[in-house]
Amino acid sequence: MRASQFHISTAKETPNDAEIVSHQLMLRAGFIRRLGSGLYSWLPLGLRVVRKIETIVREEMNRAGALELLMPSVQPADLWQETGRWEKFGPELLRLKDRHQRDFCLGPTHEEVITDIARREIRSYRQLPLNFYQIQTKFRDEVRPRFGVMRAREFIMKDAYSFGLNDNDLQQSFDKMHTAYCTIFDRIGLTYRAVEADSGSIGGAQSREFHVLADSGEDAVVYATEGDYAANIEKAAVVSQSTRDAPTAAQETVETPGVHSIAQLAAALAIPDTQCLKTLLVQGEETPVVALVLRGDHQLNEIKAEHLAHVASPLTMASDEQILAATHCEPGSIGPVGLTIPIIADTDAANMSDFVCGANTRGQHLRGVNWGRDLPEPEVHDLRNVVEGDPNPAGAGTLKIVRGIEVGHIFQLGNEYSQSMQATVLDENGKPQPLMMGCYGIGVTRLAAAAIEQNNDEKGIIWPTSIAPFEAVICPVNMVKSDAVKQAAETLYEELQTAGIDVLFDDRPLRPGAMFADMELIGIPHRFVISDKLLAHDEVEYRGRTDSEASIIARSQVLAQIRRSSVSPD
C-alpha cells in the first residue's frame, strides 16, 4: 500500500475524553473514531488490525474443527422468552420493535439463536459432536461504556457453540477450544493467563477466562507462586489460616463521634483495622436484609456472597431505609450485636476475638466483643476476596494478584438451553437426549485494545507483527529531490510485495522526522529508510519498532532482516 493512496490521519494531541493509553493511541494514530457513547468506527488502518485478528481466530477455530456460520444480529423476542432471558438479561439487552410492534433485540450473545438452529438441524447423535462459530458484531447496552473499544456497546466478537451427546463430548470440545485459545493468543504474541472463573448465573461445570495482563485491566487475576493455579479473584477460594483466641476483654461501649468508616474507626481507637469488624447489609432472599460481616481489612467478594442461599441475587446493598428498619441506626455504626436478622460471617471474621464493631447507636462502637459470648455464633462462609500472600488453595505456595483484561471466556453450558428450548437428538437407543452445549467467546475488538495496553511506549503503539496494520514500512528520505531514492524505494516496494510482505510505502512528500513520528505512533514493526547517502554504498537503514538504534544493512538483506527480527511483544 502506498501511503499517498491510503488514509493516514494522526494527531499530536491526545483527545481529552480518552482515559487509558490504548484509547488515546487508537484515536491519535487514526485507528478509530467515536460516533457516540460506546460506538466506534474503524478507519481503514484500524480495520486492518481487526481483520488480522479475525484471520488468526478463524484459522485456529477451523483447525480445531469448528464450522463458521453467520447469524442475524436482530433476534426475535420469543426466542429469548423461551429461555426466560428476555426478562432476566436486564437493561443490557437492547430491545426494539419493528413496524408491527413486535419485540426484537440486538444480540448481545447467540445461545438462543444457535440452539434454535441446533434443534432444527441436528437429529441424530451420529451428527455429533459439532461446533459452530461466527465472527460478528454484538450489542450490549453497557451501564457505563468506557475506555474506547475496550468496553464499547457495539463490538466484534467471535462466539462458538459446541454440541455433544454427553459430558464426555462436552469435555472434549471444551479442551479443544482451550487449546485453540492458547494457540490464538500465542500466535498474536500477547502475555496472557487462562484462569478459573465463575460461570455466572447459567451454571455449568467448568469455566475459564483468558486474560491479557496489563495494569489497566478491569479484572484482578490471582495466581499461585508454585504450581499452575490461576483464577479470577471473583472465583479464587480463600484458605483461612486464622484461629480464634479466647476472650480476654469485657465488652464495653466507646464513643466514636463522626466515625463512619473502618479507616476512621481504626484511627480513632488507635487499633489495627484487622481488629475491627465490618458489617454490610445486603438484601436477603427470605428476609428483607442479611448482615455480612468481614474483618476490617478484607473486601467482600460479591460473587461469593451472591451464591449464598440467604442472599438475594443479584447482590444488592440494603437501602438506607432498610438499614434503619433492621438496626434502628443509620449507616456508620452498624454491628452484628443484637441484630435479629441472619448474620453470615467470613471465616476470618468468625475467628476474631475481642473485636470492635458498630454499636447500632449513632456515634458509638463496641470493643471487646466476642462471638458466642456477646452474640450468637454466626453462620460461616468464605465471603472475602483473597489478598496477596494468602495460601494457594490448590497446593503449595502463596497467591499473587495482577490486573488482567478479559479477552476470552470458555464455559460448559450443559443442557440448560437445550432443555428450555427442547433441543434434543436421538441417542443410540433411539431415545431423545438434550444436547450438551459449550460456549466460547473471544472479544476481537477488545483484543486490539488489549494488545496496545500491553505494548506501547512514549512514541506510540508497538504492534506484535502478527496483527500490525502493516508489517513493514519504507521511508524514503528526500524522495522529491532524488530520482535515485525514488527508484530504489519503488524497487524495494515491489520486492517486498512480491515476497508477500504487507508493506507500506510512505511516499508522502514529508520530511523524515514527520514520517518517522507517524510510523512509530502507528506502530509498524519494521522500518526501512532509503537515502542517497545509503544508496551510495548499496545499503538501507533498518530499525525495528523496539530497537534502541538503527542499523545499516545491505540492500539485498531486507527480506532476510524482516524474517529474522519479528518484533517481540515482551
Next chain:
RNA sequence: CGGGGCGUGGCGCAGCCUGGUAGCGCACCACAAUGGGGUUGUGGGGGUCGGAGGUUCGAAUCCUCUCGCCCCGACCA
C-alpha cells in the same frame, strides 16, 4: 440510577467572573525556501460559541429549561 465536570472551526484550548467587532496552537489550502527526527516564512479557508426560551439597546458571557459527552460511585456501615 446518584454525584461531579465539560460542550466555543476537524483536534487541543482561551475568552464567560465584570455583557459591546469570536481568538490562539495543531490540522487543512496556496506559494516559497528547507530536506535524516513532528522545518520555516508569507498568504488563506473554515465556527449563527450543543439546542430552545428568557433578561437586555446589545448575550459565547447573565437566568431557565433541554440535549449530548466525560469522570467518579454500587466497599457506606
